[in-house]
Amino acid sequence: MALRIVYSVGKGGVGKTTCAAGLALQASRVWPTLVVSLDPAHNLGDVIGRRLSGEATAVSSNLWASEVDMDAAVAGYLADSTRRLQSMYGYLKTINLDGYLDALKLSPGIEEYATLQVMERLLGDAAGRYDVVVFDTPPTGLTLRVLALPRVSLLWGERLSGLRREILDRRQILRNIHGERKYVIDGVEHALATDEKSDGVMGELRDYVDRMRRLTALQADASQTRVMPVMNPDRLSLFETQRALETLRSLGMPIGPVIVNKVGLKPTDGQTVQDIGRALGLPTRILPFTSTEPVGLEALELLTSTMDFREWIPGPRTT
Numbered sequence: 273m274a275l276r277i278v279y280s281v282g283k284g285g286v287g288k289t290t291c292a293a294g295l296a297l298q299a300s301r302v303w304p305t306l307v308v309s310l311d312p313a314h315n316l317g318d319v320i321g322r323r324l325s326g327e328a329t330a331v332s333s334n335l336w337a338s339e340v341d342m343d344a345a346v347a348g349y350l351a352d353s354t355r356r357l358q359s360m361y362g363y364l365k366t367i368n369l370d371g372y373l374d375a376l377k378l379s380p381g382i383e384e385y386a387t388l389q390v391m392e393r394l395l396g397d398a399a400g401r402y403d404v405v406v407f408d409t410p411p412t413g414l415t416l417r418v419l420a421l422p423r424v425s426l427l428w429g430e431r432l433s434g435l436r437r438e439i440l441d442r443r444q445i446l447r448n449i450h451g452e453r454k455y456v457i458d459g460v461e462h463a464l465a466t467d468e469k470s471d472g473v474m475g476e477l478r479d480y481v482d483r484m485r486r487l488t489a490l491q492a493d494a495s496q497t498r499v500m501p502v503m504n505p506d507r508l509s510l511f512e513t514q515r516a517l518e519t520l521r522s523l524g525m526p527i528g529p530v531i532v533n534k535v536g537l538k539p540t541d542g543q544t545v546q547d548i549g550r551a552l553g554l555p556t557r558i559l560p561f562t563s564t565e566p567v568g569l570e571a572l573e574l575l576t577s578t579m580d581f582r583e584w585i586p587g588p589r590t591t
């Protein structure tokens with residue numbers, strides 16, 4: 273079966289990690305499931321009650337969990353970008369790449385791109401091993417920026433491809449006039465590509481656009497992707513959820529029922545949940561506030577056993 277991907281999304285502290293772990297635990301009764309934290313401040317291991325690492329650890333039969341080292345992911349992303357750049361522009365070895373790297377490190381969006389790359393790799397590795405991957409995401413702002421990246425990057429990639437095509441066309445015109453020119457740098461001869469096939473930059477751009485197009489399509493594919501919004505019965509949580517849902521909808525992401533977690537602390541919570549459902553225009557599902565923190569698989573099982581977990585698993589219901 274094709275991989276099914278669930279994103280647990282919500283404001284800080286509402287219970288994203290708890291719900292991601294609970295959903296994964298329930299899903300693992302039926303499918304091999306991986307729950308993975310992309311939050312730079314991990315607590316998935318605390319919630320499950322096991323020490324986790326970047327490698328998937330088996331935490332019960334059919335359930336695996338991991339916490340991605342996001343600092344290492346950012347460093348890896350930077351190293352990757354530099355390698356690509358070096359192979360594309362051999363002659364850049366002669367200029368100060370370290371300076372370039374320093375600038376790249378501080379560029380806005382690096383954390384988002386690194387997170388996206390981690391997600392993409394995880395999904396590639398997970399295919400065939402697991403049927404369900406549940407992402408425990410960082411708080412809303414970063415998550416939304418990461419999820420918006422494929423679409424934004426696709427637009428950029430297409431635009432840059434157009435510009436590159438214009439450059440190649442102009443080079444071709446110059447070549448027709450002046451003949452082919454070679455440049456010798458460090459004793460190595462370089463000829464400037466004039467057609468799309470032999471141009472390394474164009475090849476990179478084409479791969480990039482393909483990747484972003486695939487990711488954009490995957491995000492909007494209801495048979496593979498679903499968002500599990502998590503919130504608490506309070507107004508601030510509602511406002512943030514409203515804004516988040518607006519963005520997620522604009523990205524075409526399929527959205528499951530909203531989990532209203534920690535219900536029952538206030539006598540008015542029942543009414544608040546009804547108001548939330550009306551305000552969001554989505555079905556709501558309640559998880560009660562428990563007097564002891566739901567930590568460890570047993571407690572998670574207890575908290576989420578009444579959840580019809582299939583509501584958040586994308587695709588047709590097979591069981």
Ligand SMILES: Nc1ncnc2c1ncn2[C@@H]1O[C@H](COP(=O)(O)OP(=O)(O)OP(=O)(O)O)[C@@H](O)[C@H]1O
Pocket residue numbers: 282283284285286287288289290291311315319411533534535559560561562563564565566567575
């Ligand atoms: N239904 C519940 N009843 C009681 N406590 C809960 C419940 N759900 C979550 N908690 C507790 O609330 C705290 C926050 O939960 P959790 O870590 O899952 O939230 P989060 O949204 O992932 O937070 P962060 O934004 O920090 O990642 C934890 O101490 C957790 O044990």
Ligand SMILES: [Mg+2]
Pocket residue numbers: 288289290311315408
């Ligand atoms: Mg968390």
